[in-house]
Amino acid sequence: MKPPVARNRRNTVVGVVLTAIMLFPVYWMVNVSLTPQSRMRKDPPDLLPLHPTFSGYRAVLDDQLPYLGTSLLIGLGTVAVTLVLSAPAGYAMAKLHPRGAGAVGLLLLIAQMIPGIVMAMGFYGVFLELGVMNTWWGLVVADSTIAVPFGVMIFAAFMSGIPDELISAAKIDGAGVWRTFRSVVLPVSRNAIVTVSLFSFLWAWSDFVFATTLDGGGTMKPITLGIYKYIGNNNQEWNAIMATAVVASVPATVLLVLAQRYVAAGVTAGAVKD
Amino acid sequence: MTTAHADGLKPPSAAPGAPHGQPRTVSGTAGRRGRRTTQLAAWGFLTPVAAYLGVFYAYPLYRNVDLSLRHYTVRSFVQGGAPFSGWGNFHQVLHDPAFGTALRNTVVFTLVSILFQYLIGLALAVFFNRGFRLAPTLRALFLIPWLLPLIVSASTWSWMLNSESGVVNYGLHLVGVGQVDWLTSPHWALTSVIIANVWIGIPFNLVILYSGLQNIPTELYEAASLDGANGWQQFRRITFPLLRPVSAITVLLGLIYTLKVFDLIWIMTKGGPGDSSSTLATWSYRLGFGSLLPQFGPGAAVGNILILIALVFGGLYVRIQRRQAI
Known part of the structure; x- marks a missing residue:
């Protein structure tokens, strides 16, 4: 069945229109971030940023820069913790046949079902007791609980696809289990590493639940709280709020452009079984 | 096959110095010892995660259960020594009129x-x-809403749904519909957060269902169209039945994720006005953190009820996945 050229073109047009509708809120965010405050409540609203102002973005530079730094730090910390914990575990689950692997797998699955708000309340109690509220590494620990079970799952799924011959070859060459893991398994698992890093970074960057509950009121806040405080304080400055939102969306957009296939892989993994 | 490893793992075709398929003879005792050391190695690789799960999952969860069984005040929360109150907190929240609303x-x-x-x-x-x-490009663009931080989507929708200056009401005005108080009227608040949540969830469903469709052999459609089946018939007789396993997983994962949604509702409406858009997740947060007089015990109790509900669907998910794996 060969679709005629005309139908192909019509599909493309429909696809572009649907995408435009879907992304309208994103466009609107950018549009509002460029709208001067004086025209914000104009009726009808400016559908195009014909009088763009960058005052919203200047406000971001003035107020939010340290928060962006904190979020970056927390994101990278979460990626590191997640990779260090989940890559070896994934390898063990996929190739080393540990006794009790089934139970660990089930626990990891259950862990992903626990609502973040419940974890946050538990962490709140523990952090208060230990006096580690409002620390960036406290948030790294909390945020990694979202990503570690997912990471183990992805690594296990990926590494079970590595041919056994490759691993036994390394063994014959005299490599121990750790050497094999480091020099053979990890290098061919690049795709899984990228996928897990990407998602753990994005989740940590976007986290709001842990940030708001484990915030002791200090100065070191992630950007999500920066936006939240903006909404609370100056309810009217929507161009500054939307400018911050645009800046906070940059990592997601950059990662999508650079690593689109890894995103799709991460969404699908686990949902569609072999 | 999961796309995670369908995604182009190309192992080196021949590892240096190791001809494939060479028979290896392993004597009995060495084999058993080998197996024991592999077990040790395997658990060596797993121990960090196991310890991590114990410290950072099990303990906060235990704390949460403990919270829900005691009568806490801010003072006893910090200093300890809150009296045990058994099912008191659960009794209190289950008989609170807000519970029915939040559950519904x-x-x-x-x-x-x-x-x-x-x-x-x-x-x-x-x-x-x-x-x-x-x-492919357009499909990738569809992922954006799902990847944006929830606070970004939530605040964008808040402004779009603003009663006086929101672009949604402007659009409705153009087609002759009067002003809708999306976020400030108790009749519309829940609808508003649902609209935003649907927008965020579409990409996830699209990606998983699309990858499910890719696994349906095209020959089936060719055969069907030779038999004269039209598009709708092909969808009903081929696509939908063959997609059922993937659909089941998609819907269940969606259920588990959606039950947990907190950020979106909290940022857009704080569960209000009144408790017209409050869910178990936002109510739990409001009890524990939302006021100057925190009720940690009842808040934790609501959280634990939420876990129970999530685990029921989680159990279903595990069962379906197991059945599909066989």
Whole structure:
């Protein structure tokens, strides 16, 4: 069945229109971030940023820069913790046949079902007791609980696809289990590493639940709280709020452009079984 | 096959110095010792995660259960020594009129969100499966809403749904509909957060259902169209039945994720006005953190009820996955 050229073109047009509708809120965010405050409540609203102002973005530079730094730090910390914990575990689950692997797998699955708000309340109690509220590494620990079970799952799924011959070859060459893991398994698992890093970074960057509950009121806040405080304080400055939102969306957009296939892989993994 | 490893793992065709398939003879005792050391190594690789799960999952969860069984005040929260109160907190929240509202809103929010996410996601997946120019690019763009931080989506929707200056009401005005108080009227608040949540969830459904469609052999469609089946018949007789396993997983994962939604509702409406859009997740947060007089015990109790509900669907998910794996 060969679709005629005309139908192909019509599909493309429909696809572009649907995408435009879907992304309208994103466009609107950018549009509002460029709208001067004086025209914000104009009726009808400016559908195009014909009088763009960058005052919203200047406000971001003035107020939010340290928060962006904190979020970056927390994101990278979460990626590191997640990779260090989940890559070896994934390898063990996929190739080393540990006794009790089934139970660990089930626990990891259950862990992903626990609502973040419940974890946050538990962490709140523990952090208060230990006096580690409002620390960036406290948030790294909390945020990694979202990503570690997912990471183990992805690594296990990926590494079970590595041919056994490759691993036994390394063994014959005299490599121990750790050497094999480091020099053979990890290098061919690049795709899984990228996928897990990407998602753990994005989740940590976007986290709001842990940030708001484990915030002791200090100065070191992630950007999500920066936006939240903006909404609370100056309810009217929507161009500054939307400018911050645009800046906070940059990592997601950059990662999508650079690593689109890894995103799709991460969404699908686990949902569609072999 | 999961796309995670379908995604182009190309192992070196021949590892240096190791001819494939060479028979290896392993004597009995060495084999057993070998197995024991592999077990040790395996658990060596797993221990960090096991310890991590114990410290950072089990302990906070235990604390949460403990919280829900004691009568806490801010003072005893910091200093300890809160009296044991058994099921007192659960009794209190179950008899609170807010519980019925929160439960009903949770059910409506979850089911309506899932229904629309799934239907729209499926329609889009079938559409993109036709394969046309630009289709891969457009499909990638569809992922954006799902990747944005929730606070970004939530605040954008808040402004779009603003009563006086929101672009949604402007659009409605153009087609002759009067002003709708999306976020400030108790009749519309829940609908508003559902709309935003459907928007966020469509990409997830689209991607999973699309990858499910890719696994349906094209010969089936060719045979069907030779037999004279039209598009709708092909969808009903081939696509939908063959997609059922993937659909089941998509919907269940959607249920588990949607039950947990907190950020979106909290940022857009704080569960209000009144408790017209409050769900178990937002109510739990409001009890524990939302006021100057925190009620940690009842808040934790609501959280634990939420876990129980999530685990029921989680159990279903595990069962379906197991059945599909066989």
